[in-house]
Structures are given as C-alpha cells and as structure tokens.
Amino acid sequence: MTEKPPELDPRQQGLVEALAGRSSKLAGLYRTGLLTLLSGPVPGCEAAHVAVVCHCMRELMNGLPSAMSTIVIDRPKPSSGALLARLPGLSAEYPGVDLRLDQELIPVPKKLAQTFADIISAQVKEEGRNNKNAAAFITGDPEEISPVIEHWKKAQKFFVGWAHLDRNHDDRRELPGVDVILDNIRVVEDLIEARTRAFFDNVQSIHDLLAEINATTNGGE
Template identity: 40%
Template sequence: MSDEVRNLDDRQKRIFEALVEKERADLADLYRSALDLLASAPEENTQRTRISYICHSMREVMNRVLGAMGNSASPRIRPSTDDQVQVLPNVVAQYPDLALDAEGESIPVPQAVAEMFDKLIKTAIQEKRRSRDDVAALLTDDDNSEHAAVTRWIESRTFFVKWAHLHGTHMDVSELPGDDVIRDHINVFDELFDGVITGFFTLSHSIEDLLAEINAPVMESGDE
C-alpha cells in the first residue's frame, strides 16, 4: 500500500484514489495533507497557522471538486465581482467631489458609479446563486439547491473559508476551533463526496462494461 493512503480510513482512501483517477492528484495531495496535519499534534505557537493550512486545503478541495467531477450548473460569470472591484476605484476617482459617506438618507451619485454598483451587486447575487447551484448539481439528482445536503456542504465550506485566512489580530488558543470541530466539517465533505464518487464510478464502470460487451467480437455459430 502506498504511503499516501496508508493512514487514511477506507472512505478517505476512496476519495483520495477517486481524485487521482480524475487526474486531480493536486487535490488528492491537498486532501491528504489536511488529514495528516489534523492527525498530528501542533507544535507550540503554531496552532493558528496549522488551522489555516488545514482549512485552506479543504476549502480548495471543496471548491475544485465541483469542476473535477464535471458538475456545473451554468457558465462562469464574467466579469467576476473580483474583476469589477479592481476597476471600481478608477471609476470613482473620476469624481473627486463624490462623498459616499456623506450624511443624509440619499446621496447623489453619478450615473456611471451607480451603474457600476448596480452591476456589482447583481453579479454578487448571481455568483452566490451559481455557487449553490453547482453544489446542487454535484450532490443531487434533480439539481435541488434547497436540499439539506447542499446546505451542509456550504456550511462546512464556509467554515473552511473563514478559518483559512489569518485575521488582523492575534487570537488566543481558546478562541480557535478545536480538532473535533474541524474533523466534523471534514466528515461532512467525506460523507457527501463519497456518495458522489461511489455513484459516479459505479455508473462509469457499468458503462465501460456495457461498451466492452457491445464491441466484443460476435462468435459465429459452431465456434469454440
């Protein structure tokens, strides 16, 4: 047995090997690294960075397996909110007298700025909906974005996103999530994704067997 999967349980081995089979050894390695770090005791003063490494790896895995399994509800939205935010300062800079923090219930805003904010907000809503729809396409047969499994996936991914980033101030160890909490969220991924790959590869292998049977040479009557 390879060292990469020696310390994983049966379900984790299936996930690791499925990612490799889907030609995403990079995701398999991130997944294994997160599990290895969680299984090891943190050194003194490394608790926060250890959590960051684990959660960064799991965030990437949960985001990237959507594309790796070929499940996408719709094309990626362009330009993205990130791209639009990069352009926003240049547009606002054209109006040096604009004070968005001025007092009052309403503030006059140039049309170009208003249009950009309107587009940015609409894109953010579309991206959030698309993200949930992509998860639904992966986990459900009917693309039901309100399914409980979709909510569980998104909640765990949100946890990993939150703790992948270092914050502006030092946090006491007592404020950090414990290993049991992290493990619970990894278990959510394991449970849900294992169901996906079990169904996917069972179907894939059944199709391969069927094609092999169809393409097998037909023996003439009397041949042995």
C-alpha cells in the same frame, strides 16, 4: 526516538485515489489537509495550523463541483472582485463626491452608479452559481433542493471562516479542536465517496452492458 508520521486510514486513502482520478491537485489538497491536521501543530503555531488545514479543505470544496460534476456553471465575467477593484480609480475621477453625506439620498455620477449596480448583479449571480454548482455536484441537478446541500454549505462556511486569520482567529475565541475539524471534513468525504461510487457504478454498468452485447454478438456468429 523519531515519532512515526501520521498515516491515512484505508477509507481516506481510497478517497485520495478516487480524487486523483479526477484531479491530482484536489487529491493533493485533501491529503495535505488531513496529514497536516493529524500531524498536530508546532507549539505556538496553533492558529496557523488550523488556518492551513481549513485553507486546503476550502480549496478542495471550491474545486469539487467542476472536477466531479457533468454540469458546471461558469463564473460571471467580470467578477464582483474585478469590479470592486475598479472603484478606487472611479472614485478618484470624482473627488467631489462624498458618499458619507448625512442625508437619505446621495447623488452620484452615472458611471459610478452603474458600477455599483454591476457589482451587486455580479455578486448575486456568483452566489447563485455557487449554490447551483454545489447542487449539481451533490445531487446531479443544479436546481434540486436537498438538506444535504445545507450540510455542505455549513461545512464550507466553517472552512472559509477559519482559513482566514483576520476572521475567526481572535485571541478571545477558542480554536476548533481536531474532532470538530474532522466532523466537517467527513461531510466532504461522504459526498466525495457518494459521487465517486455513483461514477464507478455507472462505469461498471456500462462494462456489464458491453460484455452482454459482445456475448450476444459472438454467440450469434
């Protein structure tokens, strides 16, 4: 007998539809992550199963602020990753520089030192940007400090860690169970629900106001 495929519950389906109104890609990530989790792993592929689910949720969290917030802070350019990619080439230009010298101060060429400074600056800006975008999505204000933001960051750290097979996926570590993963997913779901409800409440308020204006105008004719 063929096993019945998993289905989303009404709340989850409602969130898929709410997300689809903003971004079909994010709706797809959320739905794919949930259905993958609920389907269970292929025997012997448990670590990959967790990684796929967490990858979907990590990408969902990365995309939510820009899709569901009116305030979005752009990524600094060049990014820290782009700057890091320059280091091997720069290092090859100065083969005599040994950064592993056993001394307190190591002289380096100006060009190399400036690149190190740019990497640090870009990383600081990116970290600040991520925090502000998360705050804007969660509270509507990029500068607001809220305990909810810490819950968001904790869930994000969980998904980022388990999405990479070279991080938490150690044979000595027990994989997170379905309940643990679902607990972290619910943090994201609660925030999506809160933000979409606020959006639709605002839309309804506008509709009510327009209806009131139209009724007044028509009644005065």
